[in-house]
Amino acid sequence: xxxxxxxxxxxxxxxxxxxxxxxxxxxxxxxxxxxxxxxxxxxxxxxxxxxxxxxxxxxxxxxxxxxxxxxxxxxxxxxxxxxxxxxxxxxxxxxxxxxxxxxxxxxxxxxxxxxxxxxxxxxxxxxxxxxxxxxxxxxxxxxxxxxxxxxxxxxxxxxxxxxxxxxxxxxxxxxxxxxxxxxxxxxxxxxxxxxxxxxxxxxxxxxxxxxxxxxxxxxxxxxxxxxxxxxxxxxxxxxxxxxxxxxxxxxxxxxxxxxxxxxxxxxxxxxxxxxxxxxxxxxxxxxxxxxxxxxxxxxxxxxxxxxxxxxxxxxxxxxxxxxxxxxxxxxxxxxxx
Numbered sequence: 201x202x203x204x205x206x207x208x209x210x211x212x213x214x215x216x217x218x219x220x221x222x223x224x225x226x227x228x229x230x231x232x233x234x235x236x237x238x239x240x241x242x243x244x245x246x247x248x249x250x251x252x253x254x255x256x257x258x259x260x261x262x263x264x265x266x267x268x269x270x271x272x273x274x275x276x277x278x279x280x281x282x283x284x285x286x287x288x289x290x291x292x293x294x295x296x297x298x299x300x301x302x303x304x305x306x307x308x309x310x311x312x313x314x315x316x317x318x319x320x321x322x323x324x325x326x327x328x329x330x331x332x333x334x335x336x337x338x339x340x341x342x343x344x345x346x347x348x349x350x351x352x353x354x355x356x357x358x359x360x361x362x363x364x365x366x367x368x369x370x371x372x373x374x375x376x377x378x379x380x381x382x383x384x385x386x387x388x389x390x391x392x393x394x395x396x397x398x399x400x401x402x403x404x405x406x407x408x409x410x411x412x413x414x415x416x417x418x419x420x421x422x423x424x425x426x427x428x429x430x431x432x433x434x435x436x437x438x439x440x441x442x443x444x445x446x447x448x449x450x451x452x453x454x455x456x457x458x459x460x461x462x463x464x465x466x467x468x469x470x471x472x473x474x475x476x477x478x479x480x481x482x483x484x485x486x487x488x489x490x491x492x493x494x495x496x497x498x499x500x501x502x503x504x505x506x507x508x509x510x511x512x513x514x515x516x517x518x519x520x521x522x523x524x525x526x527x528x529x530x531x532x533x534x535x536x537x
Contacts, residue, residue, distance in 0.1 A: 340441030444482025
């Protein structure tokens, strides 16, 4: 029987980044969407129930899984209420604004014997999966430096007020830094030390819109950067090791595909253009190599496949909240500097 899902929120994440994967996967049934005053969900999915009452949806015994895609400052409250209602919970990143809140959710999920996970979808980006393959195959020898960027050019303030309002979990560090940190922690685990700074660069902005985070792993140094004032971006990933280097431009194409109406499972979904393939320059088996490394197809649907396997078959959870707790601790530390 498919898992019946209630989606709380129908903005960018709910409408474009999650609903299409839920609908494309027969193991899930998009049962209800909670949204504020919009009939849009039903216009797209005519069978779905639309509600404006979170508590009524949480009390619905037909709902197995609640996915929370509302503004950052609401994540803790909605996730707590869903767990108390006996639902399994998937919460959009950042999981919470503070480590204390994350610890409370983890403890509550354990006490209620419910699954709690976080929508760290960019673990399943094609570019990151390619970087992961390079690292895990040891193609660069001993890795010495890893640099990842999430740069954009958005000098005009966001028209969504909650995106520009200072508060818990606000700003680019929690928005995009949560992705870059999750990727680095997935590859390398907790660092020995953390440093960094957050900046406000756009005129009139009340939140941080740039950051530079440095993770120390001893010989390996990791740098994670983002800014909303980068008009001409360089490589998204730059890796150097004792045997070679890997440079990867561009950004995973799944979001653009979904906004354009290309859906999961359709030909070409998640496949990058050749212009975004990476450059690998190294020594493979004693033979010098310098050439293009094709990007792995991106597939955020793997997160949902894993979530179903966890709930229906008892499989290990791919995105464990304990891992994300370490991320939140680092975000808090950098934000407080």
